Amino acid sequence: MSGELVLVHRDAALLAQAAAARLLTALADAQAARGTAHLVLTGGRNGNALLAALAAHPARDAVDWAHVDLWWGDERYLPAGDPDRNAVQAAAFLDAVRPLGARVHEMPPADGGTPAEAAADRYAADLAAAAAPGAQLPVFDVLLLGVGPDAHVASLFPGHPGTERTDATVIAVHDSPKPPPTRLSLTLPALHHARQVWLLAAGEDKADAVALARTSPGAATAPAGAVHGTERTLWLLDEAAVGKPA
Numbered sequence: 001m002s003g004e005l006v007l008v009h010r011d012a013a014l015l016a017q018a019a020a021a022r023l024l025t026a027l028a029d030a031q032a033a034r035g036t037a038h039l040v041l042t043g044g045r046n047g048n049a050l051l052a053a054l055a056a057h058p059a060r061d062a063v064d065w066a067h068v069d070l071w072w073g074d075e076r077y078l079p080a081g082d083p084d085r086n087a088v089q090a091a092a093f094l095d096a097v098r099p100l101g102a103r104v105h106e107m108p109p110a111d112g113g114t115p116a117e118a119a120a121d122r123y124a125a126d127l128a129a130a131a132a133p134g135a136q137l138p139v140f141d142v143l144l145l146g147v148g149p150d151a152h153v154a155s156l157f158p159g160h161p162g163t164e165r166t167d168a169t170v171i172a173v174h175d176s177p178k179p180p181p182t183r184l185s186l187t188l189p190a191l192h193h194a195r196q197v198w199l200l201a202a203g204e205d206k207a208d209a210v211a212l213a214r215t216s217p218g219a220a221t222a223p224a225g226a227v228h229g230t231e232r233t234l235w236l237l238d239e240a241a242v243g244k245p246a
């Protein structure tokens, strides 16, 4: 079982700044150890706030972005440029690091004809191409996950069939309880290919989900409580998201 750590910050803004500083150090450490870093991004308010803080951080370029691979844990299956796509919401950060050489692996957008299943397979192939020989996934150094009010992570929702999938690394998710209804998501086994999993939750609307997840009731009930890094699992919270007894 990896080491689990809970860090609580005063509010969502400080959480984003502190997590960005921590992430820069984690990426620099990964590059010092292995020469490269694989970072998995998440959508949602806290994920996007972290990326905005990262883009503006004075120590941003302590990371050699030319040796960073950026992936997504999930994506809304919408046309390219749609403002609801996670990659579009991360544009300010991507516009800052792409010129520095970051390898940005966006999940495929909907093109009006390709089924989401085919797009999921394409991303799985992209991941496999970046993996060690014989592996299906690169080892992710840090995998970021926003936590939903129902304790979902990525696009793996409680009681949803996609959360139980173990036969693929990337799946299409239909009938998502969180709009839009069609998404692409890494599966739970794929999320476990991370050295560090960082779970981000801020606001009192997340307190129930955090309290439930931390009792580890299983992925079907609380996917956020079922994801762990092989080396470390961090809960990055603000005060409003803490304090509800389990």
Ligand SMILES: O=C(O)[C@H](O)[C@@H](O)[C@H](O)[C@H](O)COP(=O)(O)O
Residues within 6 Å of the ligand: 042, 043, 044, 045, 046, 047, 074, 075, 076, 086, 145, 146, 147, 148, 149, 152, 153, 154, 155, 178
């Ligand atoms: O595509 C998405 O919607 C996200 O990847 C999703 O998993 C998100 O991280 C959580 O729903 C938390 O979102 P908030 O931080 O906005 O509450």
